[in-house]
Amino acid sequence: MEKRIINPWAWQNDRNYAQAVEVKNVQSTLYVSGQTAIDDNGITSDADMRTQISKTFENLEKVIRQADFELKNIVRLNVYTTDHPAFFENFDIWQSWITKHSIQQASNVIEVKTLFETLKVEMEATVVK
Numbered sequence: 001m002e003k004r005i006i007n008p009w010a011w012q013n014d015r016n017y018a019q020a021v022e023v024k025n026v027q028s029t030l031y032v033s034g035q036t037a038i039d040d041n042g043i044t045s046d047a048d049m050r051t052q053i054s055k056t057f058e059n060l061e062k063v064i065r066q067a068d069f070e071l072k073n074i075v076r077l078n079v080y081t082t083d084h085p086a087f088f089e090n091f092d093i094w095q096s097w098i099t100k101h102s103i104q105q106a107s108n109v110i111e112v113k114t115l116f117e118t119l120k121v122e123m124e125a126t127v128v129k
Contacts, residue, residue, distance in 0.1 A: 001026050001128055003075065005104045016098040017107040021075040026128045030069050034080065034122040035060040036115065046118040049086040053093045056123050069127045071101040076126040083120055084111040 006020035007013070037045035037055035045052050064071055081087040087109065098105075105125075115122050 001073070003073070003104075003128075016095045016103075017077075018104050019106070021104065021106050023075055023128050028069075028129050030064065030067050030125075030127040030129075032060065032063050032125040032127065034124045035063060036119045036122045038119075044117040044119055049081075049083060049120050050090045050093065052120050053087070053090055056121055057093070057097050060123055060125060064125070064127055067127075069129055071127075072103055073129055074101075074103050074105050074125050074127050077103070077105045077107050078124050079107065079109045080112050080115065080122040080124075081109065081120060082112060082115055084109070087121060 002024040004022040004024075005018045006022065007018055009019070012019060035056055036059065037047065037052035038059065039045070039055075045055055047055075061071060064074070079087065
């Protein structure tokens, strides 16, 4: 698999995403459904945004690893949140997780009116190998 990052500017580097990601010679593609802060028993979190972001990343990792893909090969990571300001107040979690796993991905952050039950954030990913 070959991956090429397209960034005509430098400013997005401080926000840990790419303007575009080209992939060639892909062996397989994994489309991950929206992951949220739901525990192993299916109970939705009613915790604050910071806690929900951390749990969402934990669940996203679990699905990707169980599918035998690598986190560094996430090429698209979209975020849906019910509270755009609160998400960006906790953006350091996003940046740390992206940096830790050497991910360079295209992304969107979209505010939505509601998510399931008490959830504040949901992330969907596309991963290649």
